[in-house]
Amino acid sequence: MSSQEPPRRATIADVAREAGVATSTASVVFSGKAKVADATRERVLAAAADLGYAGPDPRAASLRLGRSGIVAVVFEGHLRNAFLDPVTTAMMDGLADGLAELSAGILLMRDEPGEDGPGLASAPVDAYVLIGWSGRTRESVEVVRGRGLPVVVIEGDPGDGTIPRIALDNADASAEVAQHVYDLGHRDVALITLTLGHDRERAPITPERLAAATVGVTVDRLEGMRRVFPDAPAISASGSFIDEGIVIGRMLLADAATRPTAVLAQSDLLAVGVIRAAQELGLRVPEDVSVAGFDGIAIDGLGGQSLTTTVQPAVEKGRAAGEQIARMLGGEAGETQNLTCVFRPGTTTGVPPR
Amino acid sequence: MSSQEPPRRATIADVAREAGVATSTASVVFSGKAKVADATRERVLAAAADLGYAGPDPRAASLRLGRSGIVAVVFEGHLRNAFLDPVTTAMMDGLADGLAELSAGILLMRDEPGEDGPGLASAPVDAYVLIGWSGRTRESVEVVRGRGLPVVVIEGDPGDGTIPRIALDNADASAEVAQHVYDLGHRDVALITLTLGHDRERAPITPERLAAATVGVTVDRLEGMRRVFPDAPAISASGSFIDEGIVIGRMLLADAATRPTAVLAQSDLLAVGVIRAAQELGLRVPEDVSVAGFDGIAIDGLGGQSLTTTVQPAVEKGRAAGEQIARMLGGEAGETQNLTCVFRPGTTTGVPPR
DNA sequence: TTGTAGGCGTTATCAC
DNA sequence: GTGATAACGCCTACAA
Numbered sequence: 001m002s003s004q005e006p007p008r009r010a011t012i013a014d015v016a017r018e019a020g021v022a023t024s025t026a027s028v029v030f031s032g033k034a035k036v037a038d039a040t041r042e043r044v045l046a047a048a049a050d051l052g053y054a055g056p057d058p059r060a061a062s063l064r065l066g067r068s069g070i071v072a073v074v075f076e077g078h079l080r081n082a083f084l085d086p087v088t089t090a091m092m093d094g095l096a097d098g099l100a101e102l103s104a105g106i107l108l109m110r111d112e113p114g115e116d117g118p119g120l121a122s123a124p125v126d127a128y129v130l131i132g133w134s135g136r137t138r139e140s141v142e143v144v145r146g147r148g149l150p151v152v153v154i155e156g157d158p159g160d161g162t163i164p165r166i167a168l169d170n171a172d173a174s175a176e177v178a179q180h181v182y183d184l185g186h187r188d189v190a191l192i193t194l195t196l197g198h199d200r201e202r203a204p205i206t207p208e209r210l211a212a213a214t215v216g217v218t219v220d221r222l223e224g225m226r227r228v229f230p231d232a233p234a235i236s237a238s239g240s241f242i243d244e245g246i247v248i249g250r251m252l253l254a255d256a257a258t259r260p261t262a263v264l265a266q267s268d269l270l271a272v273g274v275i276r277a278a279q280e281l282g283l284r285v286p287e288d289v290s291v292a293g294f295d296g297i298a299i300d301g302l303g304g305q306s307l308t309t310t311v312q313p314a315v316e317k318g319r320a321a322g323e324q325i326a327r328m329l330g331g332e333a334g335e336t337q338n339l340t341c342v343f344r345p346g347t348t349t350g351v352p353p354r
Numbered sequence: 355m356s357s358q359e360p361p362r363r364a365t366i367a368d369v370a371r372e373a374g375v376a377t378s379t380a381s382v383v384f385s386g387k388a389k390v391a392d393a394t395r396e397r398v399l400a401a402a403a404d405l406g407y408a409g410p411d412p413r414a415a416s417l418r419l420g421r422s423g424i425v426a427v428v429f430e431g432h433l434r435n436a437f438l439d440p441v442t443t444a445m446m447d448g449l450a451d452g453l454a455e456l457s458a459g460i461l462l463m464r465d466e467p468g469e470d471g472p473g474l475a476s477a478p479v480d481a482y483v484l485i486g487w488s489g490r491t492r493e494s495v496e497v498v499r500g501r502g503l504p505v506v507v508i509e510g511d512p513g514d515g516t517i518p519r520i521a522l523d524n525a526d527a528s529a530e531v532a533q534h535v536y537d538l539g540h541r542d543v544a545l546i547t548l549t550l551g552h553d554r555e556r557a558p559i560t561p562e563r564l565a566a567a568t569v570g571v572t573v574d575r576l577e578g579m580r581r582v583f584p585d586a587p588a589i590s591a592s593g594s595f596i597d598e599g600i601v602i603g604r605m606l607l608a609d610a611a612t613r614p615t616a617v618l619a620q621s622d623l624l625a626v627g628v629i630r631a632a633q634e635l636g637l638r639v640p641e642d643v644s645v646a647g648f649d650g651i652a653i654d655g656l657g658g659q660s661l662t663t664t665v666q667p668a669v670e671k672g673r674a675a676g677e678q679i680a681r682m683l684g685g686e687a688g689e690t691q692n693l694t695c696v697f698r699p700g701t702t703t704g705v706p707p708r
Numbered sequence: 709t710t711g712t713a714g715g716c717g718t719t720a721t722c723a724c
Numbered sequence: 725g726t727g728a729t730a731a732c733g734c735c736t737a738c739a740a
Contacts, residue, residue, distance in 0.1 A: 054500030058478040060717035083443035124412040146408030414733035
């Protein structure tokens with residue numbers, strides 16, 4: 001008595017037929033968008049159960065409705081960063097919050113320069129949040145704008161001014177940290193920056209490299225630092241990791257003759273690495289060398305010390321983006337938000353050694 | 355000369371008409387699935403540019419193709435956990451990896467018991483990964499299975515055995531840690547578990563509560579611990595955080611008369627919290643009290659100590675799930691994977707005080 | 709290589 | 725309260 005396995009899943013039309021009602025009626029039973037007689041509803045539900053119908057196909061619904069309930073969050077490079085960098089995870093946390101009222105899902109996407117695959121434009125999403133620390137974002141912006149969907153850029157360069165963005169006072173905040181160190185008396189300072197561009201090269205920063213830099217955050221923070229220390233040598237890190245800070249810290253601190261009295265890093269992770277390197281070399285912080293960071297993330301492992309840094313509103317950044325997306329999907333215009341960092345003096349900076 | 359703003363976006367049919375070709379031709383130009391004369395392609399592209407057509411609408415394409423290129427990752431409770439818990443972030447990292455070959459996007463979703471909103475079933479996805487530490491997952495499984503899409507469960511109870519799952523040897527690994535502590539001579543041991551159920555209650559574990567527990571991981575790890583210490587008192591944490599460990603640590607260690615000689619925690623974060631609490635109370639670890647954890651995540655801030663724990667393959671868990679999804683989308687059957695933890699002795703456990 | 713036609717599964721509109 | 729019908733925008737046999 002066994003028949004062929006049904007070749008396709010039941011559709012709402014099948015359910016309607018089985019229940020002896022119109023498809024529109026069956027549809028309404030599932031969407032609840034109109035009143036249906038109890039008896040009718042029962043029959044439809046029974047038919048659905050019978051046929052193993054699990055409710056409307058979201059793909060069809062999203063075509064019909066023009067909405068998918070999904071917001072894309074676009075990272076450049078590997079998605080690892082989305083989960084491994086504490087500033088980013090905090091931001092995502094805030095974004096999830098800001099998006100909560102939409103009960104929209106968050107689609108993680110990457111925008112890798114090399115690949116041409118399906119790409120950003122092929123995802124059925126209702127809006128885009130571009131997380132961009134690089135000029136790459138500019139290009140993505142064009143791709144995405146063409147779709148006519150809401151876009152918000154977090155710390156990226158949106159090209160023209162028509163796209164709302166969530167920005168940070170990177171330059172000012174960096175200058176404030178630098179000024180603190182200057183005021184302590186330091187004049188011989190080394191700077192460690194985030195990556196300059198997609199190459200992620202660890203190398204001294206030259207005017208040429210700086211001119212070719214594509215990561216706005218890095219450039220802005222460096223600009224702030226150089227307001228106070230115009231001639232300080234700078235080196236770009238290959239990424240924001242403690243280990244990278246250790247490597248660069250060793251380079252900077254190993255030779256007593258060329259050792260700076262203070263190191264300013266563009267991230268807390270790098271700063272912590274430098275402190276580790278100093279400890280390795282038997283140097284005391286801040287007696288022998290002062291170290292300051294940027295971000296204000298919670299870092300354990302400083303042995304009771306607190307890092308001098310500036311605290312960026314990472315969670316707030318995400319929440320603000322989410323809120324703007326929600327506004328734009330509601331038909332209002334999105335607004336650019338300028339968020340500010342708060343300087344937080346710690347115990348890792350002090351007067352320079354005599 | 356200004357005309358009304360066009361009421362709707364251009365479609366591929368508009369482009370085809372404008373270019374003077376058939377829609378199928380225009381479609382092929384964008385999909386690249388067939389050869390098109392260069393001249394024709396040019397004309398189509400020009401027409402598209404003219405009309406501001408940014409390529410096929412993914413919503414329509416996914417209906418037509420039956421695929422959206424999206425894999426849903428379902429968490430129970432707040433998405434915060436996806437970003438703030440180190441074990442989970444590592445797992446997500448692995449998942450992104452395992453899914454990379456599909457070049458599928460990852461849709462973060464939550465499955466909150468309370469809410470009935472759009473819900474899991476309303477997302478246009480091709481497959482589901484259920485991250486479940488609770489019995490809640492069981493229910494989600496049913497919802498999702500009805501869709502007839504591939505499903506993989508990570509550390510959850512899949513109900514019947516037909517769903518591939520990624521599992522850990524939680525009981526055995528816990529027993530191994532416990533045995534290590536037993537072998538050191540400890541007999542007076544306190545246990546700290548993860549949450550027992552959705553209530554997230556911090557409270558002593560009674561047989562009744564244990565019987566009602568829904569989080570399989572917690573139950574399994576406790577079972578392993580009790581193989582070695584059948585009568586050890588246990589308390590459930592409200593979550594896996596350092597701060598929670600501190601709170602519970604204070605409770606357990608404050609009174610010298612009732613203080614255990616060792617504390618076994620079901621997560622490293624809880625264990626670190628206990629160590630902090632011990633330090634606060636002026637107790638030395640491991641001289642006055644031994645502490646062990648579970649997970650093997652990298653934790654700074656132990657002041658040079660290394661936590662005795664068991665290392666779970668968090669990244670591998672995610673990667674395995676991604677690979678199974680990829681297989682299933684390829685038409686093959688998914689397979690359950692049993693992963694194992696590796697015991698890692700550290701310096702936070704030692705012989706009990708006399 | 710290009711054109712035609714049908715349908716993917718749903719929901720909104722509008723009569724009844 | 726219920727039913728018929730027309731899109732939503734695209735892709736892909738199939739025919740020319």
